[in-house]
Amino acid sequence: SQQGEEDPQALSIQEGENATMNCSYKTSINNLQWYRQNSGRGLVHLILIRSNEREKHSGRLRVTLDTSKKSSSLLITASRAADTASYFCATVGGGYNKLIFGAGTRLAVHP
Amino acid sequence: EAQVTQNPRYLITVTGKKLTVTCSQNMNHEYMSWYRQDPGLGLRQIYYSMNVEVTDKGDVPEGYKVSRKEKRNFPLILESPSPNQTSLYFCASSQVQGGNEQFFGPGTRLTVL
Numbered sequence: 001s002q003q004g005e006e007d008p009q010a011l012s013i014q015e016g017e018n019a020t021m022n023c024s025y026k027t028s029i030n031n032l033q034w035y036r037q038n039s040g041r042g043l044v045h046l047i048l049i050r051s052n053e054r055e056k057h058s059g060r061l062r063v064t065l066d067t068s069k070k071s072s073s074l075l076i077t078a079s080r081a082a083d084t085a086s087y088f089c090a091t092v093g094g095g096y097n098k099l100i101f102g103a104g105t106r107l108a109v110h111p
Numbered sequence: 112e113a114q115v116t117q118n119p120r121y122l123i124t125v126t127g128k129k130l131t132v133t134c135s136q137n138m139n140h141e142y143m144s145w146y147r148q149d150p151g152l153g154l155r156q157i158y159y160s161m162n163v164e165v166t167d168k169g170d171v172p173e174g175y176k177v178s179r180k181e182k183r184n185f186p187l188i189l190e191s192p193s194p195n196q197t198s199l200y201f202c203a204s205s206q207v208q209g210g211n212e213q214f215f216g217p218g219t220r221l222t223v224l
Contacts, residue, residue: 004153030210042115042201042215043154088153096210097161098144098169101154
């Protein structure tokens with residue numbers, strides 16, 4: 001079952017611009033995580049935000065969470081060509097024993 | 112180096128020929144999981160394990176088996192593969208529970224003819 005829905009499905013920007021990806025989900029969560037995947041490779045964890053947190057930063061990444069709207073956003077500032085990848089949000093529910101992934105946003109950053 | 116390894120990385124097989132994809136982690140994680148990734152569908156969980164000898168079905172378990180005899184290993188078994196199991200498979204592990212940060216293997220691309 002797919003819990004998170006990312007928007008947009010694909011995003012194309014120039015180096016130096018900011019990239020914003022959104023994730024909406026349906027049921028209450030314990031935490032929400034963002035992962036990155038380079039083409040055909042394994043996923044790499046970027047950031048975890050708990051349900052009682054509203055914003056979190058890690059380097060050039062900024063994640064927000066609005067539990068009233070059941071949505072999250074991932075902002076990558078000053079993007080680089082190396083940021084080209086697919087980005088997935090994943091939610092963790094009350095059982096705390098599994099991640100449910102969305103279909104992902106494909107980000108292309110052009111030099 | 113902390114890592115999750117999978118073998119093989121690529122596999123082409125024929126319908127009905129039993130196969131096993133191995134997964135091993137060196138981080139002493141209790142939780143391990145298998146996912147399949149198909150275009151437009153994201154990652155879907157096949158099976159997971161909370162600890163040795165404890166396994167449970169995920170969202171798409173049909174046609175798959177798993178075992179967890181040792182903490183570090185979590186093989187995925189396809190007893191009779193079919194073409195609809197052609198996919199990219201990922202093993203992942205995390206500390207204590209699946210709701211924590213998960214560490215992913217590099218993936219196994221399986222084609223069933």
